[in-house]
Amino acid sequence: MRVLDHPLQADQARILCKALADPVRLTVIEALAGGERCVCDLTGELGLSQSKLSFHLKLLKEAGLLESRQQGRWIYYRLRVEALHSLQAWLAALAVRCERPASPCP
Amino acid sequence: MRVLDHPLQADQARILCKALADPVRLTVIEALAGGERCVCDLTGELGLSQSKLSFHLKLLKEAGLLESRQQGRWIYYRLRVEALHSLQAWLAALAVRCERPASPCP
DNA sequence: TTGATTCATCAACCAATTTTGATCTATGGT
DNA sequence: ACCATAGATCAAAATTGGTTGATGAATCAA
Numbered sequence: 138m139r140v141l142d143h144p145l146q147a148d149q150a151r152i153l154c155k156a157l158a159d160p161v162r163l164t165v166i167e168a169l170a171g172g173e174r175c176v177c178d179l180t181g182e183l184g185l186s187q188s189k190l191s192f193h194l195k196l197l198k199e200a201g202l203l204e205s206r207q208q209g210r211w212i213y214y215r216l217r218v219e220a221l222h223s224l225q226a227w228l229a230a231l232a233v234r235c236e237r238p239a240s241p242c243p
Numbered sequence: 244m245r246v247l248d249h250p251l252q253a254d255q256a257r258i259l260c261k262a263l264a265d266p267v268r269l270t271v272i273e274a275l276a277g278g279e280r281c282v283c284d285l286t287g288e289l290g291l292s293q294s295k296l297s298f299h300l301k302l303l304k305e306a307g308l309l310e311s312r313q314q315g316r317w318i319y320y321r322l323r324v325e326a327l328h329s330l331q332a333w334l335a336a337l338a339v340r341c342e343r344p345a346s347p348c349p
Numbered sequence: 350t351t352g353a354t355t356c357a358t359c360a361a362c363c364a365a366t367t368t369t370g371a372t373c374t375a376t377g378g379t
Numbered sequence: 380a381c382c383a384t385a386g387a388t389c390a391a392a393a394t395t396g397g398t399t400g401a402t403g404a405a406t407c408a409a
Binding site: 159161186188189192193196207209210211 | 371375
């Protein structure tokens with residue numbers, strides 16, 4: 138099953154979580170879940186200043202959540218679904234560790 | 244399927260991610276994945292000062308990742324697996340939104 | 350009741366992130 | 380070549396977060 142691929146280091150999970158732990162970045166992520174978009178689209182759609190958006194896009198990209206391509210003057214960003222799956226897998230593994238059979242009563 | 248229960252608001256997901264986005268808190272989480280522990284156990288095991296640990300435990304609890312119970316002088320903390328599942332579900336829902344069929348080529 | 354132990358809380362300090370506005374680079378149109 | 384547009388980058392200011400050491404509250408044992 139897809140969710141169990143990619144066992145992730147705790148530190149990589151932390152980096153992904155950190156990237157997701159900001160309201161601006163979360164709106165960006167959700168906008169991009171709808172498909173690839175160029176920066177100027179996003180500034181309009183989300184009402185963000187250009188440099189603010191650029192700052193967060195860079196951060197998300199460095200965390201591995203986004204990738205981008207250039208087309209003429211425009212730069213298109215899109216979500217890396219693999220990153221979402223990796224984090225899911227890490228959480229799943231953690232949850233499994235919690236669900237060991239209860240020890241015989243104390 | 245368990246992973247698809249509990250549809251989560253983006254903001255709750257953000258709060259969970261924020262709580263997970265710190266190295267100290269992540270070691271606490273991983274220690275508690277091994278089972279319930281009292282605070283003084285954790286300070287020893289993780290080599291953290293008492294007030295530092297207490298600060299992070301509070302934060303994790305407020306985020307919904309931990310719960311605690313008192314027994315005599317000791318306070319035992321444990322992971323809330325539901326929180327992990329919620330976040331997993333949120334990620335899964337996001338990933339699904341990304342995987343819509345590609346639009347006919349441009 | 351006294352003293353020891355466990356844990357929470359507080360204030361002061363330090364460190365990391367975010368925001369803003371300005372400037373810089375690259376691309377494309379004329 | 381010149382100008383307009385898209386987006387990255389930078390430094391300073393503002394904000395948020397984490398750490399420390401001290402103090403406080405609750406529990407228990409003697």
